[in-house]
Amino acid sequence: MADISVEINRIKFKNPVMPAAGPNVRNARMMLAAIDGGAGGIVSKTVSIKPADDKRPTIRKAICRGLVNSETWSELPIEKMLVELAEVKNAGVPLIVSIGYKPGEVAKLGELIENEIAPDGFEFSTHYTGKSIEPLVEVARSLRSAVEAPIWMKISPNTPDIEALAIAVSEYVDAFVAINSFGPVLDFDIENPIPELGSDYGQGWLSGPPILPIALRIVYQILSVRDKPVIGVGGISKGVDAIKFIMAGASAVQVCSAAIRSGHSVYGKIAAEIGDWLETHGYSSIEKIGGLYKKRLGEQRTFDRIPVMSIDPEKCIGCKACIERGIQGAIYMKNETAAVIAENCIGCGFCQDFCPQSAMQLMDR
Numbered sequence: 001m002a003d004i005s006v007e008i009n010r011i012k013f014k015n016p017v018m019p020a021a022g023p024n025v026r027n028a029r030m031m032l033a034a035i036d037g038g039a040g041g042i043v044s045k046t047v048s049i050k051p052a053d054d055k056r057p058t059i060r061k062a063i064c065r066g067l068v069n070s071e072t073w074s075e076l077p078i079e080k081m082l083v084e085l086a087e088v089k090n091a092g093v094p095l096i097v098s099i100g101y102k103p104g105e106v107a108k109l110g111e112l113i114e115n116e117i118a119p120d121g122f123e124f125s126t127h128y129t130g131k132s133i134e135p136l137v138e139v140a141r142s143l144r145s146a147v148e149a150p151i152w153m154k155i156s157p158n159t160p161d162i163e164a165l166a167i168a169v170s171e172y173v174d175a176f177v178a179i180n181s182f183g184p185v186l187d188f189d190i191e192n193p194i195p196e197l198g199s200d201y202g203q204g205w206l207s208g209p210p211i212l213p214i215a216l217r218i219v220y221q222i223l224s225v226r227d228k229p230v231i232g233v234g235g236i237s238k239g240v241d242a243i244k245f246i247m248a249g250a251s252a253v254q255v256c257s258a259a260i261r262s263g264h265s266v267y268g269k270i271a272a273e274i275g276d277w278l279e280t281h282g283y284s285s286i287e288k289i290g291g292l293y294k295k296r297l298g299e300q301r302t303f304d305r306i307p308v309m310s311i312d313p314e315k316c317i318g319c320k321a322c323i324e325r326g327i328q329g330a331i332y333m334k335n336e337t338a339a340v341i342a343e344n345c346i347g348c349g350f351c352q353d354f355c356p357q358s359a360m361q362l363m364d365r
């Protein structure tokens with residue numbers, strides 16, 4: 001069995017899959033269900049000084065198996081959330097409590113929760129703190145001065161300069177969580193074009209598979225400037241998604257939308273799939289694939305001049321999958337196999353993704 005346990009800020013997780021803050025972990029009942037579903041750790045729904053008051057509906061389906069939501073933070077008052085957290089604290093997995101938003105608020109909440117619950121760590125959401133770096137640093141600094149436990153900073157994908165932010169907050173935080181949902185966005189049904197969410201004009205925040213590549217890029221960016229753990233979150237619903245984040249350098253992953261769609265067992269399912277993938281690929285532990293993408297960056301193929309696609313006639317089975325995607329008219333059938341008209345080829349590389357035989361590669365002209 002491959003070893004899928006991980007350690008982040010000296011907190012030990014039996015597997016690297018935990019829920020991301022959302023309705024999937026809004027109270028003790030949901031957090032305990034996530035543990036039953038195989039989560040390696042728990043992150044709570046974000047709690048703030050004032051309970052949220054979200055107009056319904058708050059969650060709808062969006063394009064490409066995504067979700068769009070207008071949920072803000074917890075609707076529970078802090079006193080009630082403390083009771084919920086106390087129930088989960090000794091449930092057998094590490095507990096990370098998510099809090100927000102202003103400097104004074106996170107300091108007050110952090111101190112109170114640390115005294116009452118002593119969680120394994122804190123995560124603070126930056127979703128409503130704006131895009132400027134200084135106010136975000138201010139929140140991190142304020143929480144740092146209030147608590148002893150490790151602090152994870154949850155990054156919003158709207159932050160314009162991720163690297164500058166990571167550098168600026170680094171001395172106050174122990175790890176990063178990337179990313180929160182993306183937006184605001186708007187989606188609706190053309191058969192009934194009215195707002196689908198209870199928010200202003202129906203706008204909301206996009207999550208699930210459509211945001212996975214954004215999250216992956218941000219995980220990579222943070223790690224390119226700071227050697228601190230990053231927990232990847234955004235669009236993960238399968239073991240292979242989690243593997244991709246780990247290869248980008250993530251130490252663990254969080255899951256929200258897939259749990260909302262498929263239920264609490266998704267955490268254990270993803271964890272098992274990670275183990276199976278490692279096993280079948282001959283890796284003994286997660287550590288072996290950590291940051292593999294960065295390690296292989298030097299293998300990136302670059303071209304001084306526009307290259308041309310080349311097709312190996314020995315491998316080509318004449319399925320025409322490349323011709324169907326070839327809007328440049330650069331590929332044609334010649335004696336039962338595909339061939340390239342070099343002057344029409346712009347060297348974009350797209351057609352090779354559809355070749356079932358791996359018969360295509362870009363070459364110097």
Ligand SMILES: Cc1cc2nc3c(=O)[nH]c(=O)nc-3n(C[C@H](O)[C@H](O)[C@H](O)COP(=O)(O)O)c2cc1C
Pocket residue numbers: 020021022023045046058059067069070071072073074098125127154179180181206207208209211233234235236254255256257258
């Ligand atoms: C309905 C909903 C509510 C959420 N609430 C919170 C929250 O309270 N705090 C927070 O930091 N992120 C919140 N998020 C963002 C998720 O934790 C996560 O970062 C984002 O959805 C991307 O992950 P996913 O694609 O797995 O959903 C919420 C997301 C959804 C869909």
